Amino acid sequence: MILVPYDPSWPQRFEEFAASIRTAGAEGWIVEHIGSTAVPGISAKPIIDLAVRIEEHQQFDAHRAGLEAAGWHVGSGIRTHPVMLWESAGERLAIAHFFGAAEWDLAPQRLLRDWLRAHPADVERYEHAKHDAARGGDRRRSLQRGKDRGHPGDRRQSAGSARPEPSDVYDKR
Missing domain, CATH: 3.30.460.10 (Beta Polymerase, domain 2)
Structure with missing residues (x-):
């Protein structure tokens, strides 16, 4: 990637x-x-x-x-x-x-875009996850692991916030 x-x-x-x-x-x-x-x-x-x-x-x-x-x-x-x-x-x-x-x-791609535009701190986290995934060997799994750790929709973060659910969006093949 x-x-x-x-x-x-x-x-x-x-x-x-x-x-x-x-x-x-x-x-x-x-x-x-x-x-x-x-x-x-x-x-x-x-x-x-x-x-x-x-x-x-x-x-x-x-x-x-x-x-x-x-x-x-x-x-x-x-x-x-x-x-x-x-x-x-x-x-x-x-x-x-x-x-x-x-x-x-409810299209996840739209929700993620809107979330990132509204939450600059999450942009930085998401970008770090993308770079970590890019350095990984298995592109798809490493990107998903990176998103799970740093994705704005990470359910382990503040409960009750309207964050998009994590989804596998690897579609650049």
Whole structure:
């Protein structure tokens, strides 16, 4: 796993990818910047993550061909919701997660982004966990162990706080 320092161009790159989804998708789709590249100041894999709110998964199916024509393709090991990738010259540049309206408010990727934006101390802890995981041998397990120790959703922290539940979000394969 390669982490790079925060790049101030990430928000603009998000806007470019979001525009391609809005153009090829249905009217009214909401597209948000998620993942570490959406949190100012945190190092991240230089892959832009997007959350796309669709009414229901059939709407994704109806617009899939248009998204593919725009350069997106279906991929990822995630099975809970549709995911599309944008790659160039064999390099992954963006990942779009499509959530139905019923899933939108509790999408873990959105909750984590919002938590980190609102809690700078947790950004530092999360970033340390990411760097520890990057140095580990088994990428997926070391990232999960690092998140379990330093993830803002760690249930061992102050009971009663509205923190997101830890989840396995390794989807950059």
